[in-house]
Every structure is written in structure tokens, then in C-alpha cells.
Amino acid sequence: MSQQSFYDAVGGEETFSRIVERFYDQVRTDDILGPMYPQDDWDGARDRLRMFLAQYWGGPTDYSEQRGHPRLRLRHAHFPIGVTAAQRWLQLMSVAIAEVDETTLRAEQREAMWEHMQRVADMLINSNPDPHDLT
Numbered sequence: 001m002s003q004q005s006f007y008d009a010v011g012g013e014e015t016f017s018r019i020v021e022r023f024y025d026q027v028r029t030d031d032i033l034g035p036m037y038p039q040d041d042w043d044g045a046r047d048r049l050r051m052f053l054a055q056y057w058g059g060p061t062d063y064s065e066q067r068g069h070p071r072l073r074l075r076h077a078h079f080p081i082g083v084t085a086a087q088r089w090l091q092l093m094s095v096a097i098a099e100v101d102e103t104t105l106r107a108e109q110r111e112a113m114w115e116h117m118q119r120v121a122d123m124l125i126n127s128n129p130d131p132h133d134l135t
Contacts, residue, residue, distance in 0.1 A: 005058025006112070011104050012059060020050040022096035032088045032132050036079050056116070073125060082130030086121040093117050 007016070024046050027033045036047055052070060079085075097105070098115060102127035105113070113132065 005060035006109065007054055007057040008112075009089060010109050013054065015104055016050055016053050016057075016059070018100060019096045020046050020053065021094075022099055023093055026092040026095060029086065030092065032085050033092065036085070057113075070122035072120065073126070076124050077126060080127040080131040081124050082127040082131050082132055083125060085124075087127050088132075090117060090121050092093070093121075 010016075024042060028042065029036065031120075048063070048067070051060075051066070055061050055063040094117075095115070097110060100110075130131075
């Protein structure tokens, strides 16, 4: 008998879609992250993040089938991502994850997801000095 994937254990498509929708609702009006996104491709951005997260956590492999290997650093290299942008990304993602109720996302699952988000945000920092340094 096979073990249930993290993706299925947390509610699959519904849970990841809710997180991504809430995240992008915030990004659209964010002064740091919003301008990094093509204003005519919000649906595409949502779909790509949802597919990436689903695949990473053991769901459908639509991301790789449609876009190839994730290569996150390469795909984000043309965006000037400093510590400030990475922290804002985490702040908005934290809100999105926090809004998933505890019966869907248990504490240990929430922690695993958060640790992954922190690793990704740190990995994507590619700009020093920070172009959004708010100090």
C-alpha cells in the first residue's frame, strides 16, 4: 500500500489553489512585489505557482509537463530580488498559509510548508545591494 502524498494529505488542489489565490490577491497591490509581475499575466502567474507547489508536494506533474524543469533561480534571474523582496514574499505567503484552517493544514504540515517557502525565498535572492532597501 502506498503512502499518501503531502499534497493529498492537505487537501490537494483545493488547498493549494486557496493559498495561491490569497497570495496573489495581496501581490497585485503590493508596492514591492506587484511591479515585478507582468500586469497582463496574473492568471498565468497563479497557475504556474499552483502547479509548481502541487508538483513539489507530490501532486500532479503539470508544471514539468508544461514548463520543463522548475530551475527557479534561472527563471527568476531577471528580477532584482533583494532581502526586502524576499521578506515581503514570505510575509504575504505567511498570510496566505495562515488563512488555511487547522483542520486542513495541521501544525506539522504548516511548518513543513513554511520551511520550504523560507528556503525558496532565500535561494532566490540575487541582488546586492538590495534594490528595495527600505532603510
